[in-house]
Amino acid sequence: MAEEPKEIDYTLNNPDTLTKYKTAAQISEKVLAAVSELCVPGAKIASICEQGDKLIEEEVGKVYRGKKIQKGFAHPTTVSPSSFVTPYTPLTSDEAEANVEIQDGEPIKIQLGAQIDGFGSIVCDTVVARPKENAGDEITGREADLILATYYANEVLLRLMVPPGLLASGSDEEKAKAAAAKPPTQSQITSLLEKITKTYGCTLVESTTSWLFERYEIEGKKKIVLAPGEGAKGDGVPEVGEVWGVEMGVSLGSGKVKTMSQRATLHRRTTQTYGLKRPTSRKILSEVQKKFNTFPFSLRQLEDERDAKSGVVECVRGNVFRQYEVVGDKDNSPVARLWTTIALTKNGITKIGAPPALDLDKVKSDKKIEDEEIIKILERPLARNTGNKKNKKKKTAAKKADKADEE
Structure with a gap:
């Protein structure tokens, strides 16, 4: 009798799963960097989206060649103007929208993602649009407040997603006490993040939602909803062995949202x-x-x-x-967003795909976080230091993908 084919383990227990996530993430991050450079004043959003998608297709075509696995987009390239909250990707056949151009100084949200074998890695970053010759200039004023509020709120949210006690140090008694602590509720998370946004004169965007990721599923059974709007409710807490898409949205206005007139x-x-x-x-x-x-x-x-x-x-x-639907800030105020794809392992959080690290020396605000509770959370590590061997970061994923190509 022929043996029944073994059922494939698609969880993080299978090293191939994380390799595929990381390979997809490398593509997403590479294309995000390229698209960011295209977001200059006067550039047409429709054209940038098309160029971003072409790059994703090219990069995906270079990995896992000859393998019978589906690969491609986890999210198309979207480029959202200043007050837009949701991803925006206009059509070339809609003349008015096809001609929408990026304005000087506006915060532009770029979101995109690649997937390998159903394992998607989505990333989003906010860039302040400037002419190429001014790309390295400092960000100041209200734009700096918005960028810093979004950055620090995102860093705190990630740390609050680490299961209690997972990274605890000290005596066995101290570790046991930390492990026995309850994870923060979603209303507690919102309250803590609001302390950060208020410091910078900003507001959390209504119903900003992070999702549990699964194979071919970017809106799983669990979700974290920040500043929930009417009828919105989060469900579940992050656990070891899970992959999440973590979203942060911050507004210079009220944070309330409205449906825009643009075509969905x-x-x-x-x-x-x-x-x-x-x-x-x-x-x-x-x-x-x-x-x-x-x-x-x-x-x-x-x-x-x-x-x-x-x-x-x-x-x-x-x-x-x-x-x-295309959703924007109710007051037409500028909005910033970030999206990070993370894996929760026994060693803490691994950022699979993430926006580039913010250069804090180039973002100048006269405001500063002074809340002790927030400062302590920011001081927490995201992951346990496991030594050089496991800290080769994304090179390992690239090598495994190249090996798969050769085979």
């Missing part, structure tokens, strides 16, 4: 089945299944943008696609 172009296939009647609807569903599986996609990534605009209507109505 970002969608995601659900697992819902529905008898689509229109040929264009069936056509784009088939294309999405092949290209994107259940990861988010932009209508501009489909073969025929005009067919996509008409066919998507029935797909959304039948709940075959989930539509992401």
Whole structure:
């Protein structure tokens, strides 16, 4: 009798899983850096998004060649102007939106991601748009307040996601006491982060949500919702062995949000089945299944943008696609966002894919965090120092991917 094929372990217990996450992250971070350089005053957002997607496709094509695994986008390239909260990716066939240009000095949110074998790594960074010759200038004033509030709130959120006692040091009694502590509730997390944003005269963006990641799933069974709006509620706490997409959103205004007038172009296939009647609807569903599986996609990534605009209507109505509305700050105030993909291991948090480290010497504010509780949290390590052998960071993932290519 033939042996039954072994069931593949897709958890972090399988080293290949983390390797695939990290390989996807390397691509995401590389493209994020390239797209950041394109975000200069006068550049057209639609064109930047197209260039970003082309780069993701090129980089994904270089890894796991000849392997029968799906790879591609975990999130299309999106470039959101100053007051936009959600990812924005305009269509070239919508003339007015295709001509939207980046303005000098506005905070631009860039979000994108790659996936290998269903393991997606999404990253988002906020850059202040400047001419290339001024790229290295200091950020000051209210823009600096916004960037620092977002940075420190994100750093505290990550530390609050580490399970209690995991990184505790001291005597056995002290470790046991730390491990017995309850993880902070989501309302406690919001309260702590609000201390930071208030220090800088900013506000958390309503219903900023971090999600548990799984294979082919970026909105898992658990979520952390900061400053929840009406009807929004978080559920569950992070645990060792999990991968999360961690979002931080901060506004210079009230943090309340509104639906914008721009067309919703970002969608995601659900697992819902529905008898689509229109040929264009069936056509784009088939294309999405092949290209994107259940990861988010932009209508501009489909073969025929005009067919996509008409066919998507029935797909959304039948709940075959989930539509992401374009949401912005209610007061049209500037907004900053960050997105980090992390793994929770027995040694703490590993940033799988993250925005580049902020150069704090170039961001100058007259405000400063003085709250002792917040300072103590910021002093906590994200992970245990496991020595040089395990700290080769992302080089290991690259080597494993290259080895897979050779095989």
